[in-house]
Amino acid sequence: MNKIKASLKSAIEAVGLESGMTVSFHHHLRNGDFVMNMVMDEIADMGISDIRVAASSFFPVHGRMVRHIKSGVVTALDCNYMSGPLAEAVTSGMLEKPVMFRTHGGRSRAILEGSLKIDVAFIAAPSSDSMGNLNGVRGPSSCGSLGYAMADARMADTVVAITDNLVVYPNGPSSIDETSVDHVVVVDSIGDPAGIVSGTTRVTRDPVGHVIARHAADVIEASGLLKDGISFQTGAGGASLATAHYLRDKMVSQGIKGSFGMGGITGFFVDMLEDGLMEKLIDVQCFDLEAIRSIRQNPKHIEVSASHYANPSAKSCAVESLDVVVLGATEIDTDFNVNVLTDSSGNIMGGSGGHSDTAQGAKLTIIVANLLRARLPIVVDKVTSKVTPGETVDVLVTERGIAVNPIRIELKESLQKKGLPVKNIDELKEIAEKMAGKPRKVEFTNRVIGMVEYRNGEIIDKLYQSVKE
């Protein structure tokens, strides 16, 4: 049996891709990804149109998708995150059908239950053998975990692996094995390492970010969850990662050892593992070179699928064992609903990713955010897009105070006892508006450009096209 195809074109011909079908991609190569563009360009050249692209995320590097929308090659998009020129095009109303925005856990649920049916999964593979045993930990385009591609590989009608690093059979470890892969295509390069991962992930130098982070770490301590066996997830940027650093200091000084760190894994978490401060790492995505080295070498650094990470329909998933998650927000309203999908003007600039999944799963969900961003108050009466429901959010930490969701009255009392600067969320809104003024309301048309699907499959909000001035 020979699974190797001489070219992308011959692979696409072999899988019988037709107009009207759904193709899928993962985003482990992030903004260094070459594969989505090369596949879609080939599909366009072959005269195929009306394709739905179901990618776990779209990055600025995928801006070329705009031309495929204009030409009718692509008529529908499905993702968990979107930024860059494609997001701008969708915001402007270029795509006729609304984009489906899901969560990482919700996407895997939708694929595994069949509500998101994939005809052909194109899987970028930093390492593959001739039969399609794939991993992301070796090769010039290494990305570490391949967690987001696993549901696609399992459920797509046909699977095409695309690699720039063909190794001798059998390849191991196999994050995705040959039982799922139909064809293997070898190309010169699947990605630009500079865009795939960063060399090192640095903690913010922004002093306001550090104020927020210190408060967030104090909140975790006051919650009573800072004890042996603690598990936590933080983002890789800004105040989120800084929070993890302050939490680490507390763990060291109090002799506390955690059970696992999770999420997008950075060198920070690797250090915690190697320093004995964490027992294990659960990794659905690697963010930097240290994380890739660790997942390749350390059996305590565990690669998981997006379903294992956060699928709400699974018998269990990792977010349900999470103690603390620290997340960001572009807006949060006085009911604690969080927007991470659009800015206050309705421009698409991100997506849930694992935001809603971890918020619901964790025992303590903390949102860290500057009270003012680009002169706009972050606390609003009603979020422009509801992505993570307020009932799954426990605390908002800003540089000018901490607001606790009224449903967590006991937590509010604990924070007050510790002397933390607790305020009502309405007070925080007033402080922000006093400093920056109340923003003028953005007007929207009736045209729906996106649907926000919660992790359980429920549509919880719709994105409307804004009225252009």
Next chain:
Amino acid sequence: MGTNLLFVPGNNPAMVQNAGILGADIVIFDLEDAVAGDQKDAARSLLKNALESMEYEGCETSVRINAMDTLHWEADLRTVAAAGIDGLVIPKAEHSDDINTISGILDSIPEANEIFLIPLVESALGVENVYQIAASSKRIRGIFFGAEDYTADIGTVRTKGSKEILWARGRIVNGAAAAGVEAIDTPFTDVEDIEGLKKDTLFAKALGFDGKASISPRHCGFIREIFYPEDEEILYASRVMDTVKEAEKAGKGVASMDGKMIDKPIVLRALKVLRAAGIKEDFKYE
């Protein structure tokens, strides 16, 4: 006065806006070294607007005006004093006359009644004259030692070991104490070296300084932690003051606690502890 003072560039709108939440007891908005010559007017205007419109809760505000040998200092002083400021840091303080000049101007501005002064002593002459400077005005809250300019003035190199400023530090502490004002130590300028900061701050505290300035918000928390008294110290100091006040009320000439006489040094130390803990104590030792 509080234990940590933080420099914030007076021409940086984001820093000026957020200065009140960075953990400093006193924010020093800097119009001097942080602002280029052609930006002085803009920075002064920015600060005026910020002081008039922002609320800086939880800290006191001060401005380091430009030195008195420049064209800017008086405009700085009059603008920020009228805009609402708690204190002024006077750079390159060398003579009591300079402080008197500034005090005189402040006395003529109705909004400036309560404004305190912190002379920044940063030259060989300033260190020689530290007591006269510290005792020159009722407005003086403390003396602030600036080691960078000082070492340049005496012709030596500034090092992390700080042996070259040992004598000056001691003289500052002594001069300030003699005048009954506080002594504020020079900033530790390596922002990344937290261990070095801690060591330097502990040493300054041991010398007798009441607080320390910083150029990075990251340093504020560490400085406060080191200068902040232990719970037992605060408790003891509170008991001392209660005992002294009770004795005074009862017309007793001598107060005693736990079988020991409470004399003036014990009271002064107790007052210092309470001040460092941010506890107001109106008691005046006769």
